[in-house]
Amino acid sequence: MQIYRIDHVSQAAADLDAQVGLLEGLFGFRRVRAWDNPAEGVRGARLEIPGGPGQAWEVVAPAGDRSALRAWLDERGGRPGLHHVGAEVPDLAAARAELESRGIKPAEGPDGAWIEASLSPPEHGPGVLFRLRGPGGLSMCGDSGDNAVEPSGPDGPSSSPTNGRAALDGPSLGIVALDHVCQAFPDRDELARWYRDLAGFVQVWRTPEDAYPDMADLVLNIPGSSICWEVITGRGEDSFVDRFLERSGPGAHHVTFEVADWDAALAACERHGVPTFDDEEGVTDGAAWKHTFIHPKHTGGVLVQLFWEERPGVWVRSDKIPPTWT
Known part of the structure; x- marks a missing residue:
């Protein structure tokens, strides 16, 4: 497959x-x-x-x-x-x-x-x-041509006063891409190998085991797709990943989008009364990057991560795979 x-x-x-x-x-x-x-x-x-x-x-x-x-x-x-x-x-x-x-x-x-x-x-x-x-x-969601419906107003659903x-009204986040879906799992390497053997996913990035005190992660490329797959695994005694797994099992943890302008994205959140949390920023090879999260109660049930990078490839780099990984 x-x-x-x-x-x-x-x-x-x-x-x-x-x-x-x-x-x-x-x-x-x-x-x-x-x-x-x-x-x-x-x-x-x-x-x-x-x-x-x-x-x-x-x-x-x-x-x-x-x-x-x-x-x-x-x-x-x-x-x-x-x-x-x-x-x-x-x-x-x-x-x-x-x-x-x-x-x-x-x-x-x-x-x-x-x-x-x-x-x-x-x-x-x-x-x-x-x-x-x-x-x-x-058709994958009951969306065959026979079931198409007209917009709810002259410009589509957004014109309906009841939706x-x-x-x-106001500025949007300025999203430019869906970057990846993140899945929590007890063992990142076990799931990476499973997806590789089952569906051809290719590992392109991983953090060292001790990079973070409470988690380790890796990113898989899906050949032919611009959307990647991240796997996070808990580390330490009080990992948020382990708490998530106990509560929800090995399911989707969050979805990550890239934004074009960091300040504009945060201003849009403020304008719409949407708070962010766990903000982080850094510099890699002289180029800045930033990321933050929006809670599921503000997105319709999905934890959303936003990131911005000054130069492509500095936030998640493809040169961090140990050559011995198989």
Whole structure:
């Protein structure tokens, strides 16, 4: 099996319009498609992320009386959050067979258009849910052409006075790319090798074991995709990673975006009444970098990291892989 492109990150929310309004207002995303499919229990919207061709964020919400998404939200006490990562594979049947050979039984979408499964080692429990499709049909979230809907106002959902955008008028964060999705896992090297063998992920960066007192991390490139995959592992006696794993299991920890102008991004947060935390900055090879976080309660259930770098490659560098790693 080979994943050759990340198509989108999907976020589930009870209130579709409010979440789309937040993403268009604060995040500066642009809605390019919307759909309503009660037969599959989902309505949704696809938003383009500035800066990268093919980078998309999708919001899905329950539709109809027998929606699996409604059950998913109910299991979380109604809390929204990251639902799945959508990706493409060259051969869907081969991907299904490979997963089943590793003890992973994927669920199948309508008419076999996609399959869905956690791609983490099954002995560790549920991880990040992936939704995989092969070449050809593009529908992955009930978003086939027959279910397309018109915008809720003359300029799309953002023009609707009931979707929360009115409170988000003003500057956006100035996002220029979705950089990576971060997954917490008990052993970063175990998961890196698993993803390499399963789906062709390639390690491009890692911190030394003792670089941080409470964590160690690495970054995997997904061939053909501009979006990377980070794995974080806890270190020490009171690691935030271990606390996360105890609470949520080996799932998605945060999503990271690059911004073009650091001061402008922070000003946008202040204008929208959105606080940041765990700010950090440094200099690498004479070039500055900065990063910060936005709490899930201000983003619709997803921990968001923002970073800025004065020169490409100084925040996360590709020359930090020990040559002995296998």
